[in-house]
Amino acid sequence: xxxxxxxxxxxxxxxxxxxxxxxxxxxxxxxxxxxxxxxxxxxxxxxxxx
Amino acid sequence: xxxxxxxxxxxxxxxxxxxxxxxxxxxxxxxxxxxxxxxxxxxxxxxxxxxxxxxxxxxxxxxxxxxxxxxxxxxxxxxxxxxxxxxxxxxxxxxxxxxxxxxxxxxxxxxxxxxxxxxxxxxxxxxxxxxxxxxxxxxxxxxxxxxxxxxxxxxxxxxxxxxxxxxxxxxxxxxxxxxxxxxxxxxxxxxxxxxxxxxxxxxxxxxxxxxxxxxxxxxxxxxxxxxxxxxxxxxxxxxxxxxxxxxxxxxxxxxxxxxxxxxxxxxxxxxxxxxxxxxxxxxxxxxxxxxxxxxxxxxxxxxxxxxxxxxxxxxxxxxxxxxxxxxxxxxxxxxxxxxxxxxxxxxxxxxxxxxxxxxxxxxxxxxxxxxxxxxxxxxxxxxxxxxxxxxxxxxxxxxxxxx
Numbered sequence: 001x002x003x004x005x006x007x008x009x010x011x012x013x014x015x016x017x018x019x020x021x022x023x024x025x026x027x028x029x030x031x032x033x034x035x036x037x038x039x040x041x042x043x044x045x046x047x048x049x050x
Numbered sequence: 051x052x053x054x055x056x057x058x059x060x061x062x063x064x065x066x067x068x069x070x071x072x073x074x075x076x077x078x079x080x081x082x083x084x085x086x087x088x089x090x091x092x093x094x095x096x097x098x099x100x101x102x103x104x105x106x107x108x109x110x111x112x113x114x115x116x117x118x119x120x121x122x123x124x125x126x127x128x129x130x131x132x133x134x135x136x137x138x139x140x141x142x143x144x145x146x147x148x149x150x151x152x153x154x155x156x157x158x159x160x161x162x163x164x165x166x167x168x169x170x171x172x173x174x175x176x177x178x179x180x181x182x183x184x185x186x187x188x189x190x191x192x193x194x195x196x197x198x199x200x201x202x203x204x205x206x207x208x209x210x211x212x213x214x215x216x217x218x219x220x221x222x223x224x225x226x227x228x229x230x231x232x233x234x235x236x237x238x239x240x241x242x243x244x245x246x247x248x249x250x251x252x253x254x255x256x257x258x259x260x261x262x263x264x265x266x267x268x269x270x271x272x273x274x275x276x277x278x279x280x281x282x283x284x285x286x287x288x289x290x291x292x293x294x295x296x297x298x299x300x301x302x303x304x305x306x307x308x309x310x311x312x313x314x315x316x317x318x319x320x321x322x323x324x325x326x327x328x329x330x331x332x333x334x335x336x337x338x339x340x341x342x343x344x345x346x347x348x349x350x351x352x353x354x355x356x357x358x359x360x361x362x363x364x365x366x367x368x369x370x371x372x373x374x375x376x377x378x379x380x381x382x383x384x385x386x387x388x389x390x391x392x393x394x395x396x397x398x399x400x401x402x403x404x405x406x407x408x409x410x411x412x413x414x415x416x417x418x419x420x421x422x423x424x425x426x427x428x429x430x431x432x433x434x435x436x437x438x439x440x441x442x443x444x445x446x447x448x449x450x451x452x453x
Contacts, residue, residue, distance in 0.1 A: 005198040005207065008451050012443050013187075013194045019298065019439050020183040020432070026290055027179035034283045 060115040064122045068114075075349035076111040083107035083344065086245075089252075096248040096404065098333070099221075099340040103244065106344020126345040129154075129237055145345050148338050154236075156229055158335050159222030160308040165332020166222075166402055166434075167312020168324050172284045174428030177277035181382060182398075186432035188381075189398035191374025192217025192367035193440050200363050205356070207451060208232050211444040213360050216243045217367030218437030219250065219401035221339075226305060227441045231448065237346045238357045242364040244343055251404055254372055254396055258412045261376045262392050266383060268417025269391040273424050285317040295435070299442025306438060368399070375399045375429075397426035400433025 057063050065073045087104035090097040110126045117123035127145040139146045152158040175182045193214050200210030212232040215224050216239070224243040228236045258267065292310035296303040315323045351357065379395020393413050397406040406426035413420040 002198050002202045004451055005201045005210070008447075009194045009197045012197075012440060012447075013190070015443060016190060016194075016436055016439050017184075017187050020187050020436055021180070023291060023295070023435060024179035024183045026294060027176055027287055030283055030286045030290060031176060031179075031279075034280065034286060 057116075061112050064114040064116065067116070068122060071353060072349045075352050076114065079111040079347060079349060079352065080108050083111070090248070094252050096251055098336050099244055099343075100248045102337050102340030103344035103347075106341045107347050108344075110345045110348055124345075124348070127342065129346055145342050148342050149346075152335075152338070153225070153342060154229060156222075156226045156304060158339050159225040160304050161331055161335040162222050162339065163305055163308035164312040164327050165329075165335065167288075167309040167314075168316045168327035169332070170309075170313060170316075170402060170431055171424075171427050172287065172313060172317075172431060173276060173279045174425055175431045176279045176283055176287055178428055179432075182428035182432040183436065185375065185378045185382065185395055185398035185429040186400070186436040188378025188395065189371050189375030189400070189429070189433055190218060190436050190440055191377075192369065192371030193437065195370050196363055196367040197444075199366060203359055203363065205359070205363075206232075207448050209235055209356075211448045212239055213242075213363045214367055215437070215441055215444065216246065216364045217371040218433070218440060219247060219368060219371060219399045219405065220434060220437045221247055221401075222305065223434075223437050223441050226302070227445060230301070230445050235356065235360065237351050238354060238360050239364075241343055241347050241351070242357070242360050244340075246364050246368055247401055247404070250368065250399075250401055251408060253368075254399075254405065254408045255412050257369070257372045258376065258393060258396060258408075261373070262380070264416045266380075266392050267412055267415075268420050269383075269388070269413075270417065270420050271389070271391050271394075271422050271425050273421045276424050281317045281319065285314055288313040288317065291435075295438065299439065299446065301445040302438045302442040305441075309434060309438075371399045372396060375405075391420065391422045391425070394422055394426045394429060398429035398433045400430060400437055402430050402434060403427065405433075406430040 065076065083104040086095060086100050089095040090100035090104065110124050113124055114122050115124070125143055127143050127149045128139045129149060131139045136150065140150060196214040196217050197210050200213055201207065205213065208231040212228040212235060215227040221244055225240055228239040232239065288310040292306050295306045312327050315327060375395040375398045376392060377395070378398060379392030382390045382395065383392045391413055393409040397409045399405045406423055409426040410423040413422045
C-alpha cells in the first residue's frame with residue numbers, strides 16, 4: 001500500500017513540475033507580449049542565470 | 051445546609067468533575083497558552099496569529115462550566131455541532147457564527163488570500179518565472195514525501211494528504227485541504243499547522259545554519275539589479291493565471307480567485323480596495339482565525355490519539371520542505387557560478403512573507419550588506435502557486451488511488 005502512495009506522490013511531483021513550467025511559460029508569453037505591445041525590447045533577460 | 055461554594059467557580063469545579071486526563075490536558079493547555087503568548091510577545095513566534103490563539107486556548111480551557119447537570123462545556127464554539135442543533139449553538143456560543151460561516155466553508159482562508167494577494171509583489175516571479183517556480187517545486191518536498199510516510203504511520207489516504215499539505219506552509223491551504231479531505235481532523239490539523247507556521251520563524255534559521263555555510267549565506271545580490279516589471283504585465287498575469295489554474299484545478303478555484311483578485315486589484319491601483327483588502331480584511335480575518343483556532347484547542351482535541359502523530363508528521367513535512375528549498379537554492383547557486391544566494395531557496399517554502407523574512411534575516415546576520423528580500427519574494431509567491439497545485443491534485447485524485 002505504501003508503495004502505491006510513493007508512486008502516487010512521485011507522479012504528483014512530476015505533474016506539479018509540469019504545471020509549474022506551464023505557468024512559467026504563461027508568464028514568459030505575457031512578458032514578451034506586453035513588452036512588444038509597449039514597443040520596448042526585453043531589456044531584462046528572464047532566467048538568464050539558468 | 052452545606053453551601054456549594056466551589057460550584058460558583060465552575061472553571062475550577064469542573065476540573066474535579068471530569069476525568070483526570072481531561073483536567074490535566076486543560077491545565078497543560080492553559081499553561082501552553084500563556085507560554086505561546088509570551089513567545090509571541092517576545093517576537094520568537096509570529097504575534098499576529100499566536101497572541102489571539104494563546105488567548106483563545108487559555109479562555110476555552112479555563113472557562114469550562116456545567117452546561118447540564120452532568121455535562122460540561124464552554125460558551126465558545128462547538129465544531130462538531132449536528133445540523134439540527136446548529137441554531138442552538140449559533141445563539142449560545144459566541145465564536146460559533148465565525149466558525150460556521152467562515153471556517154467550515156473555507157471562507158476565512160479565502161479572505162486571508164485576498165489580503166495576501168493585495169500585499170504581494172510579483173516582480174521577481176514575473177522576471178524569473180522558471181527559477182522561482184523550480185525553487186518552489188523543490189520546496190514542496192515535504193508535501194510530497196509526507197504523504198507515503200503518513201500512510202506508513204497508519205493514516206487513511208485522505209488524512210495523510212491533509213497533513214501532508216502542511217509541508218506547503220500555507221495556512222489557508224491547510225485549512226481548505228483539511229476541511230475537504232479530512233473534516234474530522236480539521237481542528238487538530240489546523241491547530242498543528244498554525245503552531246508550526248509560527249515556529250518556522252524561530253526554527254528555520256537553525257536548519258539554514260546547519261545546511262548552508264556562512265560564506266554562502268552572506269552572498270550579496272544587488273537589489274537595484276532587480277528586473278523592472280510593469281503593472282500591466284502583473285495584471286495580465288494575474289488574470290491569465292487565475293483562469294488557467296481554475297480550469298485545471300476547480301477544487302482549488304476559490305483560493306486561486308481570492309489570491310489573484312487581490313493581486314489584480316493591487317496592480318490595477320484601485321486604492322480603496324487595496325486598503326480594504328490589505329488592512330481591515332486581512333488583519334480582521336487573521337485575528338479571528340487565531341482566536342477561533344485557540345478556542346478550538348480544547349482538552350478533548352489533544353487527547354485524540356491521532357494528534358501526536360499529526361504533530362510529528364507536520365514537523366516532518368515542514369522540515370523536508372525546508373531541506374528541499376535549501377537544496378534548490380544550492381543548485382541555483384551552482385548554476386549561477388556563485389552569484390545566487392542559496393538562502394532564497396528557503397523562501398520557496400512559501401508562508402508569505404515569513405520565509406522571505408527568515409531568508410533576509412539569516413543573510414543579514416552573515417553579511418550586513420546582503421539584501422536578498424526582493425529576490426526571495428519571487429519563490430515565496432511561486433510557493434503559493436505550487437502548494438495550490440498539489441492541494442488541487444490531492445483533493446481531486448487521492449480517492450482514485452487503488453490500495
